[in-house]
Every structure is written in C-alpha cells, then in structure tokens.
Amino acid sequence: MTKKEKYLDLAKKSLARMDNSYKYFPEEDTPVFVKGKGVRLYDPDGKEYLDMVSGYSALNQGHTHPKIISSLLKQANRLTHTSATLSDAKVLLAEKLANMSPIPNTVVHFDIGGSRAVEGAKILTTAYTGKSKMISFNNSYHGRTAGSLSLYNADDFKDLLNVPKDYYKTHYPYCYRCPVGKKIESCNYQCLDKIQHILDNNNDIGGIIVEPALGSRGYIFPPQKFYKKIRRICDEHELLFISDEIQMGLGRLGAMFACDKFETIPDLILLSKSLAGGMWPLSAILGKKAIMERIGPGTLGSTFAGAPLACGVALTSIEVLENENLCEKSEIVGEYFLERLRDEFADHPLFGNIDGMGLAIGLELILEDGSPAGDLCEKIQHLSFKEGVLLQRGGPGKNIINMIPALIITKEEVEEFIGRFKKIIEQIH
Numbered sequence: 001m002t003k004k005e006k007y008l009d010l011a012k013k014s015l016a017r018m019d020n021s022y023k024y025f026p027e028e029d030t031p032v033f034v035k036g037k038g039v040r041l042y043d044p045d046g047k048e049y050l051d052m053v054s055g056y057s058a059l060n061q062g063h064t065h066p067k068i069i070s071s072l073l074k075q076a077n078r079l080t081h082t083s084a085t086l087s088d089a090k091v092l093l094a095e096k097l098a099n100m101s102p103i104p105n106t107v108v109h110f111d112i113g114g115s116r117a118v119e120g121a122k123i124l125t126t127a128y129t130g131k132s133k134m135i136s137f138n139n140s141y142h143g144r145t146a147g148s149l150s151l152y153n154a155d156d157f158k159d160l161l162n163v164p165k166d167y168y169k170t171h172y173p174y175c176y177r178c179p180v181g182k183k184i185e186s187c188n189y190q191c192l193d194k195i196q197h198i199l200d201n202n203n204d205i206g207g208i209i210v211e212p213a214l215g216s217r218g219y220i221f222p223p224q225k226f227y228k229k230i231r232r233i234c235d236e237h238e239l240l241f242i243s244d245e246i247q248m249g250l251g252r253l254g255a256m257f258a259c260d261k262f263e264t265i266p267d268l269i270l271l272s273k274s275l276a277g278g279m280w281p282l283s284a285i286l287g288k289k290a291i292m293e294r295i296g297p298g299t300l301g302s303t304f305a306g307a308p309l310a311c312g313v314a315l316t317s318i319e320v321l322e323n324e325n326l327c328e329k330s331e332i333v334g335e336y337f338l339e340r341l342r343d344e345f346a347d348h349p350l351f352g353n354i355d356g357m358g359l360a361i362g363l364e365l366i367l368e369d370g371s372p373a374g375d376l377c378e379k380i381q382h383l384s385f386k387e388g389v390l391l392q393r394g395g396p397g398k399n400i401i402n403m404i405p406a407l408i409i410t411k412e413e414v415e416e417f418i419g420r421f422k423k424i425i426e427q428i429h
C-alpha cells in the first residue's frame, strides 16, 4: 500500500462519518497533498503536481511563500487576536488598501471571507439606498451563506436553504454563446437591455453586483466595455455598483483591482482569497465613505474579522504582489499562456472557445455539434491527476477547464503544463 493509498483509506473511513462536501473526485484518483511549494503540490509518496487551481485563486503569491510564512510567524509571536479594538496591523492594512483603492476616499471594512463580504455589501446597499434588492448575473457566484445566496441565481442551493430571493437575474455577456443570440461585432450589448427592462418594472433595487469575469461558474470573460456600461446604468438609476473581485482581484486579471482593467470605478469593491496570501481567511469591502458610514458601529463584523494575525499577513501578501510585480507578470505570462494554448488547441475538434485575461484562462470543450462537452471535461480533469496536473472545471455546461495558476508561474512552467496537458488530450478517443 502506498502512503497515498493509506491516506485515501483513512479519508474513506472519515468521509463515511462526514458529510459529502469533499466528494468531488473519483475515490481512487482523489489527490491527497502533504506539501506545496510555488506552483507545485506533492502527495505523500512524493508525486508532484502542477497546481492550476491555486486554492481557487487564494494563493496568487504561490504555495508557502517564504516572506509570507515569515510574516505569519512574526505576527503570531506578537499578537494574533483582540476583540473589536484596533491593532497596529489592522490600522496599517486599512491605510494601505485605502491608498491603493481606485475609489476616492476609500473606507475599509474587514471580515473573514468572501461570502461575508458579499453579505456586508448587501447590508450597506440597503442602508444607503433604502432598497433591499439587487440585480445580479446568470452563472455568477457570490458565496454560500444565506445572505450571499440571496443575491444571485444559485439553483443548486436555493430550494434546499429556503433563502430570500433578493435579486433580479440578467444576462452576463457570454459572447461565445450569446444569451440573446447576437454576434459580438454588431450586438451593441443587447444582452444588457434586460437590465433596463428590470429597472422599468421594479423600484426596490439598490445595486448591481457583478464579477469582472465569471469565476466559479465559468471562466467566461466579458468584452472590454462591459464595466463602463454597468457604471453608466448605475449612474442613471442611482444604483450602487458592486464589483465582486473576490476571485478575480489582486492581480489575477493582470491588475491589482480587476475594475482597473476596465478603467471603471465601482462604489464597492469586494476582496478576499489571496488578500492574506492563502494563510488566513480575511475579506475586505472597499467603499465610498458616504456608503460605508451609513451604518452604525457593530452592524457588520464577526469575532475574527480583521484579526491582527490576518492583517499582518495581508500586509506582507500585498507587498509580495507589489515587489515581485505579480500584476504585470500575470498580464505578460497570461498572454503567453493564452497564445500557446490557442497555438496548440484552437484547431482541435474537442476545443471551442479558448479565452482569458491575465492568468485566468478558460478552455471550452465541445461535442461535434458545438454543444458543451461536460462529461469529456470531467474525464480530462480526472486524467489530469494521473499526469500530475491539478485542474478545476466549471461553466454553465460544466465543460470549461479553468486555469488559475499562482501569478509566479514562469513561461517554462507554462510549457511544462502544456506538455503534460497534450499527453492528457492524446488519451481521449
């Protein structure tokens, strides 16, 4: 029995007593990891994997970055947690984020994760506008707590959790499979007309919550003017524009803030995941002062929100993004990666759309008639474990392979991935 088999055996026994939240993979192929370094993961028998998921973009700085570990240990030795009082680390981090933020006079609120930031945005929007509902997009993902689920069309969970439906759903510009059947050259963003229709028929809407690219449900990238169009609609109707950058922020799209890529300033920006280098859960809402100060002390928050340990690590995690030019690298290496994938696979009959922005890339698998090849995508994901690659998949048809490597990935490592990926595709008949 290999060490991995021993762990799997143990996992099987414990999974029998646990819920099935972790049963994503076929049992014998489930990867078990004991070590991570840079863009690589290792199993108990020393087998190495290229990690193309990077903790769902929580590890933009890579696994076990020495500076982030050292910061974690330093902060742990000094101060880990207080009550709702201030700490030096929290003050410095708020100052740093406010200075970085594209929103003038940014005020920062900290919490412990993405879903909590989304719930906070909902509360702030209601307090500021007096209106409790939002417009959100098909195939978006904003979290799995009741408050975050209430803001988007999460069919998988809605009936089970009986959460309120505080949203109106509209089309995301998914140009490869246009939701309103148009061609990008001449569409004039007709997919967004539905927003006007919703606004004409309802007066309880306080904001629009949007992902800069569809993350957990896709790796689908909108055209360049999308954010500007949303900004204009929000301005015309006095709605708040909430940019959920929990997955696509902090360098992922090739800029510190995803909204920078679209040259647009939202009213609230939501961050989490790589904010504390994947070492400690932390989220932040960055917003206009007038909005952030509309609610009283204690309305938002939780025991560990903005803990000194998280904030100390976050200061270093941001420093690493800045000092190692990871936003720029994301843009340059991402472009190279996308081009190489197109070179290799654009003419292959199994591949449809190959698209990306920075180091977020989606590879769409299709059947002969062009429809989504979800089963094939699952097969490729599982075969990839054998070839030493960790991949994620998503999309409305569950047929999009997502690439979200750490932003430290080099062109050589991209080539290594492509070599392994070609071997995987050769095994498909």
Ligand SMILES: Cc1ncc(COP(=O)(O)O)c(C=O)c1O
Pocket (backbone or CB within 6 Å): 056, 113, 114, 115, 116, 118, 141, 142, 143, 144, 211, 215, 216, 244, 245, 246, 247, 248, 272, 273
């Ligand atoms: C865009 C987006 N919003 C919100 C969330 C929820 O974050 P968390 O899982 O930290 O609650 C996620 C998580 O994947 C996300 O990608």
